Amino acid sequence: MEQPQFTVFKTVLAYSAFILASPVIAFFVTKFLFFEGLLGISSTASNVWSAVLAVVVLHIALGMYIYRAYSDGDKPKTKPTDKVD
């Protein structure tokens, strides 16, 4: 009985954590490891490209959530079990 509600909660929690964490992680990882570490770009340029990349990652995550909510949310509701008496 409690199972579907808990599943929805887990899904929403996982997507929320992903949406909040992914741009921050993408910003700092791409700035320090990729743009400044591997390519050696100057600080301002690496800042800007990391910010752009973080925003793109953010919108991909948001799109994934909207797709999930749109395709998964309107599943036909299982009929409540008939009362036995």
Add this chain to the structure above:
Amino acid sequence: MSSELTETNPVYGPFFGVMGAASAIIFSALGAAYGTAKSGTGIAAMSVMRPELIMKCIIPVVMAGIIAIYGLVIAILIAGNIASPDSGYTLYKGFLHLGAGLAVGFSGLAAGFAIGIVGDAGVRGTAQQPRLFVGMILILIFAEVLGLYGLIVAIFLYTKN
């Protein structure tokens, strides 16, 4: 003492940059908070009768949170570039940073207000007529893009030299 500061590097130059970083996150967070609260009341009223729609109707809250992330990105960019005036932080850079912060801040405020009002009405309407959901998402995306425009202008201002 750095008494030979010219008038292009005055001692109050970083004040504008700091105000830009602060206003970027303050006004974006204000808009995001309004959007979250307004659409949250809608979700609370809707989910009393249709609790199975909660997953769909969290979307305005998520989009309001994204507005705050725009402001956070610009605030981090500006804060990482502020220096003391005698290490080359000109008044011009301070003005650019103030402009960048205000651009993303007030765009985020406007977008957050729009998301809040649309989210409230849209969530309540989706509970009555599920086909409204697509329309609500489209309107929310158009509201969200207003904040993105501010972010783009802010990044352009930030990269000017």
